[in-house]
Amino acid sequence: MPNSFDFFTPPFDTLTVIEQDKVRQSLDVAYYPKGSEIVGVEVSEDTPLHLILKGEVHQLRGNAFVSSFGEQDWFDGKLVMMGRTEFRYVAAEEVVSYLLPASLIKQLAVENALFGSLLFADISERLNAAAMHDKRRELHSLAMARVKDAYLRKPHFVEAHVSVVEATRVLRERNASHVLVQDGERVGIFTNTNLCDAVLLNRDLNSMPVREAARFELLTIDLNDEITEALLIMIRHRIHRLVVMDNNQIVGVLGQLDLMSFFSNHSHLIAQQIDMAQDIEELRVASSQIEKFIRTQHGSGTKVSVIARMVQELNLQVFSKLWSLLAPMDVQLNTCVLVMGSEGRGEQVLRTDQDNALLIRDGFEYDGLAQVCERMNEELSIMGYPLCSGNMMMNNPLWRQHCSVFKKTITGWIFSSDTQAPVYLSTFLDAKVVCGDDTLFNDVRNHFLLGQRDYAGFINRFAQAINMFGDAEPSWWRKFLPIGGHDEMELDLKKVGIFPVVHGVRSLALEKGIVATSTKARIEALVQMGVLDVETGRNLIEALYFFLAVRLKNSLNLTIEQTGSAVNPKDLSALDRDLLKDCLNIVKDFKVFVSQHFHLEAF
Incomplete structure (x- = not known):
């Protein structure tokens, strides 16, 4: 009985402990020599799901190459569910694979909806399921965030001897709700609440030193502390702000609203910082928060x-x-x-x-x-x-x-x-x-x-660029041949995926006089006009955002000189590779549609 099955690989990482145990008890291992047919067109309802441990498998339609599968890839989910296939699967080299009984896979799909969606649903549902799966896996990243990852208010100081009126003027000029008060070696804070308390004293605020209205029992937190610790301190002491320290120096102030926004969506805080910028230097600081925001949102x-x-x-x-x-x-x-x-x-x-x-x-x-x-x-x-x-x-x-x-x-x-x-x-x-x-x-x-x-010929010439990076029906899947462990090969997602969708949709929208700018809005308008059917429109939108998501994930791990568009399929999970193949198939079909629609063969 195999015990080394990797349950950390999607979609098997969605299985419960009990479901994992069912898989362990049902697993078998098979060996196929190079050139042998693993699965033929004639299949039964009992044909198992194959998960490749070693080697490379070619998917063929007749004798024509369609796709390739490498280590940790599986085939064929749809075959298991439907009990039939139009493809043959042949060992391109020696292959060792796990065999998972079709009956078990079908049972797990019924018991675990997310697992079933990732394996068997149509492309739109699979992409949505994958997004849900990623979100569930990565939500814990927020709990591991540090104070330095949150938006910190720049510390503004006034001397303790200045009047309450003068300190209030600083609040107004800075559009702030607090200011730090420097009184010799000690530091306090003067807030809008302190101002209200001072007004109730019926004293002359022009002569009243701000030190008499400020609060000096400040609670602090280190820049590198976990952000959940900041939340606990605020709750425990019923306060709204923490002074942030780094090497015993005050580097900022963390507000409760800023903290709450970090756990949800703090884009409006960046927008507020942009709006409040009084010069280019302050705008640079605000702008620098955007990439951090992207990383936080992607991580969550x-x-x-x-x-x-x-x-x-x-x-x-x-x-x-x-x-x-x-x-x-x-x-x-x-x-x-x-x-x-x-x-x-x-x-x-x-x-x-x-x-x-x-x-x-x-x-x-x-x-x-x-x-x-x-x-x-x-x-x-x-x-x-x-x-x-x-x-x-x-x-x-x-x-x-x-x-x-x-x-x-x-x-x-x-x-x-x-x-x-x-x-x-x-x-x-x-x-x-x-x-x-x-x-x-x-x-x-x-x-x-x-x-x-x-x-008359402009729109055809304009649309022709959809084939700039290949023929209308290129052999996409030969890009995946090296997955078995030979030469390195990269796909340029912009060329083979993003651009054909964007430009094909842009051309159709221009022809129909659609003024929407985003590709999604253009697709929705084209569907409404009957140019695209509902399923094609939905699949194009999901495929585009899948390409963008893969490119973003890749880009976040690269230097500024590199581009996230170049992706090596070997670096993707088996699930993402499978989705990528489906999405590129959608692009291939769409290029054929656009080419026929605009009669590009004549240009």
């Missing part, structure tokens, strides 16, 4: 679609605030700042290239505008938003134009044979207004939407 199992929307809003606030700090008011009133590409679609989580533009009202001139735009891109780069390698930024005169001039530029791109023109148009089509007069953008976008209809 928040769906990537939710993270992306929240991050988009925070980034827009950073861009808007920075523009307000750099641009004179008359410039702000006569321009429109845009973000484009994945940032505009709300599908960029970690920061990649800046893609931004500036539309200028016809007739408005400002001599220093080029310098303001140059500074805008430079400051964003300092904050961690990399400069665009393609120079699609407002510091480039091509992306900083008066509306009438930019309309002519767009018309030129529509009729141009230059291969870069569709790239520019795709980027602009995904634009979202950051700040300024949005009527400028609406006018230019409408010019594009109407103008592209004047060129």
Whole structure:
């Protein structure tokens, strides 16, 4: 009886102790020499589930290669449930595998809904089940967080001899609810509550020293203490703030609301910090919280679609605030700042290239505008938003134009044979207004939407880019051949997964005059119009967010010079590899649909 079965591998890590024991008692081990057929087309309801211990298995349709399976992969869940298959499974080399009886797998699927969904459901349900599974596995990470991971308020000090009125003025200027009071060697705190108590004393607050209103019995916590300890101290002592120390130095103040927000979603605190920034340095500090927020949300199992929307809003606030700090008011009133590409679609989580533009009202001139735009891109780069390698930024005169001039530029791109023109148009089509007069953008976008209809072949040429990184029906699965332990191979998720979905949907949306920017909203509109059926639309959305989730998880473990789009399937869990194959199959079918819809074989 095998005792080394790995119950930490999804989906088997969803099984209870009793269910695990059932698996142990039913396990068998089988050996298959190279070239032998493990499972043929003729199967029975008793065909077991195979979990590969060693070797590589090829999935074939007839004699045509379809996919490959390596160590810790299983096959075939649908075969076990349905009792039939259109595939053959052949040992590409010597194979050793566990055999799990079909009857047991079916029983476990009934008793354990999550296990059943991860194995047998359609792709949409499986992806949702996988997200639920990840969230359940990773919720414990919050309990292990440290005080330094939370949002700490910057400490502001006043001398103990200043008046209560002067201390209150500092509170107002800093838009704060507390200020620390330095009285020689000791430190106290003056809060809004202390102010109310002082008012009730009926004393002259202009002459009353703040030391007489402050509280000096401060409770502290170390920067590296567990954050749950901070919560316990606040509950135990019925207080709302803790002074945070590092090497006996005060480095911040942790508020109760900030702490509670950390355990839920503290995006609004970052937004508040952005809004309160009085200069670029303070804005940099606020902006630096966003990646920490992403890591926290990802670690707690928040769906990537939710993270992306929240991050988009925070980034827009950073861009808007920075523009307000750099641009004179008359410039702000006569321009429109845009973000484009994945940032505009709300599908960029970690920061990649800046893609931004500036539309200028016809007739408005400002001599220093080029310098303001140059500074805008430079400051964003300092904050961690990399400069665009393609120079699609407002510091480039091509992306900083008066509306009438930019309309002519767009018309030129529509009729141009230059291969870069569709790239520019795709980027602009995904634009979202950051700040300024949005009527400028609406006018230019409408010019594009109407103008592209004047060129009969434009939409076909535009859609053709979906095949930029391969044929309409590429042999995706040969990418998985090295899983058995030979050469290293990486998949570029952006090229083989994200881009085909995004651009195919973008092309269909442009054809139908859909002005929505996000891929999800475009898909929903296409489904409503009957261009896509409900199942296809749902699968495309789930596949896109799966790609984004894998890329995010990969990116969080890489250096800034690396890209999370390059993924080695060997580094994925067996469950994620299986889901990746299904998602790439969805992409393959969608590329065929788009190619047929736009008759791309004729272009």
